[in-house]
Amino acid sequence: MTGKGGTGKTTVAAALAIALASGGRRTLLVEVEGRQGIAQLFDVPPLPYEERQVAVAPGGGEVSALAVEPEQALLEYLEIFYHLGRAGRVLERMGAVDFATTIAPGVRDVLLTGKVYEAVRRRGPRPVPGSRAPSRGRKSSSKDEGPVYDAVVLDAPPTGRIGRFLNVNEEVVGLAKVGPIRNQAGAIMTLLRSAQARVHLVTVLEDMPVQETADAVEELGRIGLGVGGVVVNMVREPFLPEPALAGAVAGTLDRSEVLAGLTAAGLGRRSRATGNDTSPAALADALLGEAAEHGARVAMEHHEREALQELGRPTYELPALATGVDLGALYGLAERLREQGMA
Ligand SMILES: Nc1ncnc2c1ncn2[C@@H]1O[C@H](COP(=O)(O)OP(=O)(O)O)[C@@H](O)[C@H]1O
Numbered sequence: 451m452t453g454k455g456g457t458g459k460t461t462v463a464a465a466l467a468i469a470l471a472s473g474g475r476r477t478l479l480v481e482v483e484g485r486q487g488i489a490q491l492f493d494v495p496p497l498p499y500e501e502r503q504v505a506v507a508p509g510g511g512e513v514s515a516l517a518v519e520p521e522q523a524l525l526e527y528l529e530i531f532y533h534l535g536r537a538g539r540v541l542e543r544m545g546a547v548d549f550a551t552t553i554a555p556g557v558r559d560v561l562l563t564g565k566v567y568e569a570v571r572r573r574g575p576r577p578v579p580g581s582r583a584p585s586r587g588r589k590s591s592s593k594d595e596g597p598v599y600d601a602v603v604l605d606a607p608p609t610g611r612i613g614r615f616l617n618v619n620e621e622v623v624g625l626a627k628v629g630p631i632r633n634q635a636g637a638i639m640t641l642l643r644s645a646q647a648r649v650h651l652v653t654v655l656e657d658m659p660v661q662e663t664a665d666a667v668e669e670l671g672r673i674g675l676g677v678g679g680v681v682v683n684m685v686r687e688p689f690l691p692e693p694a695l696a697g698a699v700a701g702t703l704d705r706s707e708v709l710a711g712l713t714a715a716g717l718g719r720r721s722r723a724t725g726n727d728t729s730p731a732a733l734a735d736a737l738l739g740e741a742a743e744h745g746a747r748v749a750m751e752h753h754e755r756e757a758l759q760e761l762g763r764p765t766y767e768l769p770a771l772a773t774g775v776d777l778g779a780l781y782g783l784a785e786r787l788r789e790q791g792m793a
C-alpha cells in the first residue's frame with residue numbers, strides 16, 4: 451500500500467489486512483518506516499521486532515503485525531547468509547550496523563523488502579484459531595503445512611519513494627554477480643513481479659495526491675510491478691444536489707429564497723451596530739459564498755475522479771469519518787473494502 455503521505459496509507463493498509471483476514475484467514479500487516487503507526491491504530495503497545503497478533507477479523511480471522519527495524523533485519527541477514535551470529539553483534543557494537551542501515555538507504559530497503567519476502571514465503575503449520583502468532587522457525591510434522599499467512603499487507607513508503615524501494619533488489623542483482631545475496635535479490639524481484647504481488651495506491655481527491663498516484667502507476671508499470679487498485683480515501687458526500695451545486699458556482703441560486711428560508715428558521719438578527727453583521731441578508735450572502743466554494747470543491751473532486759478513472763485500475767472509495775479512525779472505525783472501513791470487492 452503506497453500513496454502520498456497523509457492520505458491514509460497506514461489506515462487503509464490496516465483496513466485491508468482486516469478485510470483479507472475475514473472468514474478465518476490469517477494476514478500479516480507490516481510497517482517499515484519505524485513510526486509504530488500500526489500499534490497506535492490497533493491501540494496496542496509498541497510492536498517489538500516480532501510478529502504479534504493485533505486483531506481478530508470477522509468470521510474468525512486473525513491479523514498479526516510486524517514493525518521491521520532495519521538494524522535487526524541486518525543482524526538476521528548476516529546470520530542467515532554469513533552465519534555471523536556473534537560477529538554480527540560485534541559489528542553492531544562497532545557501529546557498522548547503524549552505518550549500513552542509516553547511511554546507505556539502499557541497504558536498508560534490501561533488508562526491509564527481504565523481511566517481507568520471508569514472511570510471504572514462510573510455510574508452517576496452520577495455527578489453531580485464537581492461538582498466538584507462531585514463533586519463527588518452528589518446525590512441525592503437521593501434514594497440512596502451507597503458507598503461514600494468506601496475505602501480507604505492507605504499509606510501504608510513500609509514492610515518491612515506492613519505485614526505488616520495491617526495485618532496490620534489481621540493483622543488487624546487477625551488483626552481485628553470483629552467490630546467495632544475488633539469489634535472494636533475484637527471488638524477491640521474481641515475487642514482486644509475480645501475480646502474487648500487487649501495489650495498491652491510496653489517494654484523496656486533491657490535485658497533488660492524484661498526480662502522485664498517476665506518476666506512481668506510470669513508474670511501477672515501467673519497472674514491471676503490478677498495480678492493483680486505487681483506494682480513494684476520505685470521500686465526502688456533497689451537501690447539495692448537483693443542480694444546486696452548479697447554481698452555487700454560477701451565482702444563480704435564488705438569494706430571496708435563501709433569505710426566506712433563514713427568516714422562516716428564525717436565523718439571523720437585525721444588526722445592532724456592534725461590528726458583526728448577523729442580519730439575515732449578511733447570513734444569506736455568507737451562505738451563498740460558502741455554497742459557491744463547496745460547489746467549486748465538488749467540481750474539482752469530480753475532475754480528480756475522472757483523472758483516476760483514466761488510470762484504468764479498479765477504484766474503491768472510503769468515507770471521511772468525522773470521528774477520526776479508532777479501532778471500531780477501522781473495522782467499518784474493512785467492511786467497506788469487502789463490500790466493494792477489494793477483499
Ligand atoms: N477515512 C478516514 N476518515 C477520517 N480520517 C482518516 C481516514 N483515513 C485516515 N484518516 C486520518 O488521517 C490521518 C492520516 O492517516 P494515516 O493512515 O496515518 O496516513 P499515512 O499513513 O498515509 O500518513 C490520521 O490521523 C488518520 O486517522
Ligand SMILES: [Mg+2]
Binds near residue numbers: 459460487
Ligand atoms: Mg503512515
